[in-house]
Amino acid sequence: GAGVSQSPSNKVTEKGKDVELRCDPISGHTALYWYRQSLGQGLEFLIYFQGNSAPDKSGLPSDRFSAERTGGSVSTLTIQRTQQEDSAVYLCASSALGTGGRTGELFFGEGSRLTVL
């Protein structure tokens, strides 16, 4: 597509439920990143994909968080047994050639706002 697409744009869920957030990167971009932005905080890195593998998942806050990427394209971030502290905007970004971390040319989606009641 023309840009990075994320869905849903808004999600309200009850504590303890599982949620899935989807990211469709720019066609041809091999690198994909998930970040989290909590109110008043900066962007917190979660996980980085190069193709379908995740060489850096150091930012995932707990084992309730997981992510996968299939076909070198769409990625899904899954949060199990959601907690109120999971409420945040989840941002996805993609980059060509897998060098985004060095060149800084990440292309971001508009984010998925998650609210856990």
Next chain:
Amino acid sequence: GDSVTQMEGPVTLSEEAFLTINCTYTATGYPSLFWYVQYPGEGLQLLLKATKADDKGSNKGFEATYRKETTSFHLEKGSVQVSDSAVYFCALSARDTGRRALTFGSGTRLQVQP
């Protein structure tokens, strides 16, 4: 670890005023530095970047100079417009560690009044 510190907002200015948003960083090695901007209802987009000391990044009238001696990358614009109202994020890429992800500051909201 790597970190980026930005001035807190919101910053409120009148149109045509001079803008400075401070950014300082802590990193191992020699990072690349960036400013991203997020306009209302849109995703973050790269505004400008600098990859080595004394480099000046510029775009859309905005400038920032990579100052290694003060570990700073302050964003400036000589005359802001209402359309510049947005959230601005300073970020670094820790080149020497090989880490792919960018480290971001907390963002500074700019409000420009007509």
